[in-house]
Amino acid sequence: MSATLFRVKKVWHYRFQVDGGRVQRSTRERTRAKAEPVAAKAYADAVVRANGGQPVPTLDELFKTWLEVQGPVSSAAHVRSVDVVHRLHMYELGGLAVSDVTTAHIELARNQHLLEHKPATANHWLRVMKLIANWAVKRDIIARLPWRVTMLKVQKRPRATLPLDVAKAWFDAVDGACVRAPTVGIAVRLMFGLGLREGEAAGARWEWIDWQRATYTPGVTKGREAEPVPIPSWLVGHLAPQRMSEGLIAPGRDGAQQPAGFARKAMQVANAHCKVKGITPHRLRGTFATLLSEAGVPIQTIQGVMRHKSPMTTMAYLEKRHDTAALAQASIAEKIGFARRESGEHHAAKPHESSSS
The missing domain is CATH 1.10.443.10 (Intergrase catalytic core)
Structure with missing residues (x-):
């Protein structure tokens, strides 16, 4: 048995029976495609409750719970990222139970995101989705991440440092x-x-x-x-x-x-x-790390003062400076003996060095 959908004026409603009781509610949706997952979720939750279990929350409910629980103990920037995705970029995923979100769902939603946003922001969107789903795993809401989507390859560009x-x-x-x-x-x-x-x-x-x-x-x-x-x-x-x-x-x-x-x-x-x-x-912080690196400070020390748990995070802050490489190249050339010839410093031949015919 499952939920039955029917329309009242322009809004879809559902009804079903579980454990001898009848349930009838509005989905608040005007299209059948959006109403179906709402009705299916309501029926599945009712069955779980009837058997003494705890229903799996929707993705929308999980976002709200994360913001309530983790918001006060997370950085303002972190909370803003999660809040923006929840308010503006759910792409019809919000009504799905967390356990029902598939790889196809995430890929299609990301494709919608890419219609108006750059690939780099799509990767950020995916990181937030993984954050919320992995939080559900930690809280034993779901057993494992129900989808697997890799980040898009994005052309990397040098980031600014203060000259x-x-x-x-x-x-x-x-x-x-x-x-x-x-x-x-x-x-x-x-x-x-x-x-x-x-x-x-x-x-x-x-x-x-x-x-x-x-x-x-x-x-x-x-x-x-x-x-x-x-x-x-x-x-x-x-x-x-x-x-x-x-x-x-x-x-x-x-x-x-x-x-x-x-x-x-x-x-x-x-x-x-x-x-x-x-x-x-943030780029001032990156400048700080880059200048320490150029001064010869070991990566482990930079990691410590930057308060990073992983050296890989620290490495991401260090920008490659071409002027530093140029100085090293000039030093190498001088040691080899190329510097004088390439600099154009040619001395006139002394009389005893000139060749006679």
Whole structure:
């Protein structure tokens, strides 16, 4: 037995009988194709309940539960990603039971996503879907991931890092863009000098600085790590005149923590002023990692100060700099003896070196 569909005006309804009881409800859908999975899910849940079991939630219900349970303990950026997919990019998957979502369902939904979005965002969408499905596995809602879809191959492009030859002018432009909120400039320097995430810079506190050792230990981080980070001397000099015993280092004008995206406008102004592209809070963190790597810092050390659980995550932050490779090539050429000939430095032949006919 299963649910029977019928229409009342333009809306589809269902009815069925389970354990001697009759159930009749509206699917709230106007097309049969959308109404069928709603009715099938309602019937399956009723059968499970009648046998003393717990029904499998729909994907929509699972998203809502994740946001309720994990939202308060996850980063703001992480929550935004899940919330956006749930509100805008479910592509008719929301009414399906988590256990009924197949590889074909995910592939078709991703194809719909690709009609209006780039492949890179489709990969991000897929990561969120995997996050939610794997969370259901961890909570024993389903036994295993019911679908398997691989990421699309995307042409990789070099990401921006802040050029050192314009860094001073860039920070001056940031300060000029936030005269009414000067603590924004402090937070931006924390991102660049300590590799802090935007939220970590907004929540940075004076009591987490060890002035004697010149280290900063983030008290609240994405991965809950507490790894001391050396504070460069230029940043110590910038912070020292404003030193306090406790409290936020870079609070908003009302004294509370800065909201998400607080530094983006000032950074956009600085980008335009210095004619650089793509410098965001996250790319300042990438610049921090890349500069450490170029200075010869081992990947394990960079991993520690970046607070990454895997060195592969750290590697993804390091940008390949062609100027560094060019310097190495020039050094190699000089050792081989090519540099003089290629530089055009030809000395005139001395009299005793000239050949006579």
